[in-house]
Amino acid sequence: MFRSGEGRGIHIIRLNTGNPAAFGIGAPPSVLDSLVEFSSSSAPYSMSKGLPKAREAIARYCVSRGIAGVETDDVYTGNGVSELIQVSLQAFLNSGGYRAGWMVLCGDKSGAGGYIEGINTLVSLRLCSNVTGQSVICAALADNASTQANLMPGGRLYDQREYAYTALCAIPGISAVKPRAALYIFPKIDTSMYKITNDEKFVLDFLREKYVLLTHGGSYNWKQPDHFRLTYLPPMDVLIEVINRLREFLENYRQ
Secondary structure (H helix, E strand, O other): OOHHHHHHOOOOEEEOOHHHHHHOOOHHHHHHHHHHHHHHHOOOOOOOOHHHHHHHHHHHHHHOOOOOOOOOHHHEOOOOOHHHHHHHHHHHOOOOOOOOOOEEOOOOOOOHHHHHHHHHHHHHOOOOOHHHHHOHHHHHHHHHHHHHHHHOOOOHHHHHHHHHHHHHHHHEEOOOOOOOOOEEEEOOOHHHHHHOEEEEEEEEHHHHHEEEOOHHHHHHEEEOOEEEEEEEOHHHHHHHHHHHHHHHHHHHHHO
């Protein structure tokens, strides 16, 4: 449906993924300069856990944020958060561009030997995460000013998050928890008010009528048909338009 609509020249607003670059939010100059500086040396594989300097910078960052018990050896880099979530869960189950993320093991690890061994095995099997992405971690963590400018009142991410949260909660039957770090918001919809029994149908009906692509909660294994997800990364005028379309759609929508 999505591709057929765009193939017919219909402009669809895609809020199902939070890709900053797609919405005009690029990396700061310090990160781009670091990318250029290390591009020639980032072709080989790194250690499976990641580049030592990147992991040291992450450990220092964790300490600065008050996260106890984090040392360099507790840090694992990955190709974004999704991969690292999978690694951490697989270790529990004993299953044997320049995008980067990390996870850290913190606190008392004295009883977690088997779990840590499982994580080490899993990250070794995938060789290493994207070395180019790892190479800019130090610069990204050092450039606190650029990050804070976006996150304070008057900054783009702060203002868009505040608007999305407030405007969504103003729609009858919609509630949400304000995100503290995520680039998404995961509203809850009153299914008794709108007679919703299928959240995927709700998202598809909204796409058909208002040309906005959201993600239904069921795609994250949420069992009840009462949640959907959208990113608040688009410019403010797009967010305003999207939430207005959602308000209009729900005025007469019933399953």
